Amino acid sequence: MRAVVMGAGSWGTAIAKVLVDAGTETTIWARRPELAERITHDHANGDYLPGITLPDGLRATSSVVDAVTGADVVVCAVPSQSLRANLTEWMPHVADDATFVSLAKGVETSTLLRMSEVIAEVSGAPVERVAVLSGPNLAREIAEGQPAATVIACRDEHRAQNLQQAFNTGYFRPYTNTDVVGCEIGGAVKNVIALACGMASGVGFGQNTLATIITRGLAETIRLAVAVGAQIETLAGLAGVGDLVATCSSPLSRNRTFGAHLGQGATMQEAQEATHGQVAEGVKSCSSVRALAVKFDVEMPLTDAVHQVCHSGLSVADAVSSLLGRRTKPEIYD
Ligand SMILES: NC(=O)C1=CN([C@@H]2O[C@H](COP(=O)(O)OP(=O)(O)OC[C@H]3O[C@@H](n4cnc5c(N)ncnc54)[C@H](O)[C@@H]3O)[C@@H](O)[C@H]2O)C=CC1
Ligand SMILES: O=C(CO)COP(=O)(O)O
Numbered sequence: 315m316r317a318v319v320m321g322a323g324s325w326g327t328a329i330a331k332v333l334v335d336a337g338t339e340t341t342i343w344a345r346r347p348e349l350a351e352r353i354t355h356d357h358a359n360g361d362y363l364p365g366i367t368l369p370d371g372l373r374a375t376s377s378v379v380d381a382v383t384g385a386d387v388v389v390c391a392v393p394s395q396s397l398r399a400n401l402t403e404w405m406p407h408v409a410d411d412a413t414f415v416s417l418a419k420g421v422e423t424s425t426l427l428r429m430s431e432v433i434a435e436v437s438g439a440p441v442e443r444v445a446v447l448s449g450p451n452l453a454r455e456i457a458e459g460q461p462a463a464t465v466i467a468c469r470d471e472h473r474a475q476n477l478q479q480a481f482n483t484g485y486f487r488p489y490t491n492t493d494v495v496g497c498e499i500g501g502a503v504k505n506v507i508a509l510a511c512g513m514a515s516g517v518g519f520g521q522n523t524l525a526t527i528i529t530r531g532l533a534e535t536i537r538l539a540v541a542v543g544a545q546i547e548t549l550a551g552l553a554g555v556g557d558l559v560a561t562c563s564s565p566l567s568r569n570r571t572f573g574a575h576l577g578q579g580a581t582m583q584e585a586q587e588a589t590h591g592q593v594a595e596g597v598k599s600c601s602s603v604r605a606l607a608v609k610f611d612v613e614m615p616l617t618d619a620v621h622q623v624c625h626s627g628l629s630v631a632d633a634v635s636s637l638l639g640r641r642t643k644p645e646i647y648d
Contacts, residue, residue: 315339315340315480319383322338322349322364322374323593324453325417327390331457333389334369335483338379343381346402350374366457375440387415387480394420394429394502395594401436408437413473414444415466419501420595421602426609428498442470446494448501449552450560451568456486463487465553467497485615489552494515496548499539504558505596506603507531508569509620511562513630515570518575527616528562534614537648541610569596577630597624615640 315338319330322344328443333340344350353359353374359368375381382388382404392400397418414437416429430444437444439487449464456462466481466488468474474490481488491497507527514523535558536547536549561567572594575585584595600621619637622628628636 315386315476316384317341317387317480318343318381318453319389319391320381320400321391321417322353322359322362323391323393326389327363327366327368328360328451328453328457328537329417329481330372331366331368331393331448331490332481332483332486334371335368336479336481336486338480340371341375341381341385343378343604344374345378347376350376350466363454363457366454374522377405379407385409385412387413387477389415389417390429390433391417394418394595395423397429398422398432398436399438401433403623405437412439413477414439415477416446416498416598417448418595419448419498419505420599421498421502421606423598423602426602426606428495428502430494430498441494442468442473442588444468445474445493446497446501447477447481447488448497448557450556452560452564459485461485461487463489463556465489465491465497465548465551467491467494467548467553469494491548491551491553493548495542496539496544497553498550499542499544500554501536501557502595502599503531503535503538503603503617504554504561505569505594506537506600506617506620507558507563508567509576509594509596510574510616510623512567512570512573512575513577513620513623513633514573515635516574517630522561524612528558531562531616532558534607534612534616537612538610541612544582544608566642568592568594574621582624588623596620600624611622 319338330342414433418429445468457508478488529628604621619633
């Protein structure tokens, strides 16, 4: 099996290292030729993963044709809102029977499509050839070889099992799942909830508040996921609660960090500058997740609040008051 990782940001680079460590022949595509050079010659990607030594076996290129030609597995490692444009450019060079793996955690704002749906639409591939990799996987920890597990979801179980072998190392343990919808909704919504946790910690609230946001965030994630067609068990797994807890608790999370700046009183622009323009997917996905919730008639108060803070100028303090001022209700309802 020959894999190509399209995108040499933090997660693309870490997952390329995983693939090589798993014994899979791997190329990584970087937009900038100088970055491809550095990965090839210095075995480093200091912009995204400073201090990490990449394996000698990892080949890098900035040529799309060179990267994609002959690849059996195309791993899509660019941000959600730019996946469509990137993939459109790559497609003329992708093999007819290639398998796609999406790493992106978001929902397209212009169409409300999940990333696997965007891939199927742009590539014309049947959904059985599109997989998703998602779990509690902060890139830096994985690149350091810290143990973690993940989920590889694909409607074609046999394909998921082949991918499981391609990504399986002594420190990175993939489980298979056929519930692509559950994994994708879990991954997209946890970024929004991580923004809320960041806001709370930025304000100075403690663990009770964070646990409340994580738990109620999971409740609204489950409501949306099930409405869209997911299995509830997936949200109790690595791509649901696992990723939610990791992202909401870790200072390494870009979404949580972005939210923390807002909680400390920064404007959106200041938060963007403070996080050096790094992608915090939840900032855009809170709009598409909220729109999906409206479409499926699902109540998502935390997502609503994050959306209003990020896009309607609501202050974090007012968002807190409005969340706590809602009518009281039972913990469990449909
Ligand atoms: N960093 C992490 O710990 C994890 C990230 N993810 C997801 O993986 C996806 C990629 O994330 P990262 O690698 O962390 O992002 P990143 O910001 O570190 O890197 C993005 C890569 O995409 C490239 N790119 C191509 N077209 C682009 C465009 N139009 N705009 C911006 N960048 C473009 C950039 O050059 C860069 O190489 C995201 O959806 C993220 O949510 C998932 C799990 C872990
Ligand atoms: O998806 C992630 C961990 O699983 C990374 O989260 P951030 O994008 O918030 O850094």
